[in-house]
Amino acid sequence: MKRPNWLSQRFNPIFAAFLLIAFLSGIAGALQSPTLSLFLTTEVKVRPLWVGLFYTANAVAGILVSFLLAKRSDTRGHRRRLILLCCVMAVGNCLLFAFNRDYLTLITLGVLMAAIANTAMPQIFALAREYADNEAREVVMFSSVMRAQLSLAWVIGPPLSFALALNYGFTIMFLIAAATFVVCSLLVGFTLPSVPRAKAMDNTLQGGTTVLIDPANAWRNRDVRLLFIASMLMWTCNTMYIIDMPLYITADLGLPENLAGVLMGTAAGLEIPAMLLAGYCVRYFGKRNMMLFAVLAGVLFYAGLVVFNGRSALMALQLLNAIFIGIVAGIGMLYFQDLMPGRPGAATTLFTNSISTGVILAGVLQGALVENLGHYAVYWLAALWMSTRVRDV
Structure with a gap:
């Protein structure tokens, strides 16, 4: 046995x-x-x-x-x-x-x-x-x-x-x-299993009494709204980078086109240990502190894209990119679920929709910025936005 x-x-x-x-x-x-x-x-x-x-x-x-x-x-x-x-x-x-x-x-x-x-x-x-x-x-x-x-x-x-x-x-x-x-x-x-549907109302203890929380009112929660805005803008920055980076490294930096694929593959590979390490560390530091650490990595990454122009430096910066995306992608979804108890489907979808909204916003912004101000403006805006997201996490 x-x-x-x-x-x-x-x-x-x-x-x-x-x-x-x-x-x-x-x-x-x-x-x-x-x-x-x-x-x-x-x-x-x-x-x-x-x-x-x-x-x-x-x-x-x-x-x-x-x-x-x-x-x-x-x-x-x-x-x-x-x-x-x-x-x-x-x-x-x-x-x-x-x-x-x-x-x-x-x-x-x-x-x-x-x-x-x-x-x-x-x-x-x-x-x-x-x-x-x-x-x-x-x-x-x-x-x-x-x-x-x-x-x-x-x-x-x-x-x-x-x-x-x-x-x-x-x-x-x-x-x-x-x-x-x-x-x-x-x-x-x-x-896959059939899991019994959780109750529509989540019970929490407050002052020794049971309080019913209607999950339909989750969006009225200020923390949920702020987290959605923060997540949306972080994914906007990431998508602007994905759209702009292949053009930036060839047009402004004069680097080979195939470097774009190498940078993306390197970042994706580094995201895996970053996510696993984040999942281990969150029990000690908490979700909010891990998200703040991700924001800091994002600020340094986007600022570094403007300051450093060499192939080796861009490769090294992918570690910061992997930390940023690894934590936001892994912990961010759980953060939404914790703020919306009893509605894991809606919470997870709200997280993925923050990504979709970021994609829409990034497509408009990236084209307008490059056409009027050049590629550098994309990364300066990303670094600025990331630094202002601290209060929303």
């Missing part, structure tokens, strides 16, 4: 399924996202303006759909079935992009299917949180390990995406992404 108990404490097949699903979903997403603008330009043959409009429509639709589905998942319905529906929509979306080249169809039906599909990831994390709470497991470390799977996927996915698209065509790339989502669907259907 002791041997099975010993094994169950060290290896939990359900936790392993969560990790594998997070990794495969990340791989499938990382196959599509990096080459989307190239696909729209070369295959669908639309102007840059319509490429930008597609990204904006995709982000807006994602925010609206994910909020609606998150609300339903936290109040009624079956979270595992919702994840399965999202995976099926992801398969359909990949097949649509594989065989369709009509822009109107892609920006309507394709964006709608993508919005439903993208809800899978926050729902997977929400179900993982519910399962860990129900089993009295270590939530922070497990969530950090899950988030690290996404970083690992983004180390592998983008180079594989370009290799498949450029050497075998976009149809093959999207079909491989569809097959990956099919595997995810099977894993979700046969391995």
Whole structure:
């Protein structure tokens, strides 16, 4: 009897399924996202303006759909079935992009299917949180390990995406992404648990009495609003960097184009130990202090991009970038969940929507800043914004 108990404490097949699903979903997403603008330009043959409009429509639709589905998942319905529906929509979306080249169809039906599909990831994390709470497991470390799977996927996915698209065509790339989502669907259907729905009202002790907190009023909480604004602006800074950096290092610094891929891959690789270390340290320093440390790393990173111009210095700065993103991506989601007890789906979706809102804002700001003030203005603004986010964390 002791041997099975010993094994169950060290290896939990359900936790392993969560990790594998997070990794495969990340791989499938990382196959599509990096080459989307190239696909729209070369295959669908639309102007840059319509490429930008597609990204904006995709982000807006994602925010609206994910909020609606998150609300339903936290109040009624079956979270595992919702994840399965999202995976099926992801398969359909990949097949649509594989065989369709009509822009109107892609920006309507394709964006709608993508919005439903993208809800899978926050729902997977929400179900993982519910399962860990129900089993009295270590939530922070497990969530950090899950988030690290996404970083690992983004180390592998983008180079594989370009290799498949450029050497075998976009149809093959999207079909491989569809097959990956099919595997995810099977894993979700046969391995993930059905966790009993938590009560809609969260009980907390205050002065010896039980106080009912209505989770529907969570957005009225000043801390939730400030955290959303802080998270949104941090992701805005990160997205402006991702958009601008390849242009900046070639146009202003005169460095080779392939360095952009090396910098992104290095940062993604370093994010994994950063997330795991953050998950370990949060029990000693607390979520707020860890987030403040991430903000400090972000300020130093963006300021360093202006001060240092050499290849080696830019590579070294990726450590600060990894610390910043690793903590914000891992601890930030849990911070939202703690501020919205009883609604892990809505809290996780609010976190992911702060990312989507940041993407929308970054696309507008980056273009306007570069056109009027140059590339340096992007990083000065990012450093300034990061330094002002301390009071909101």
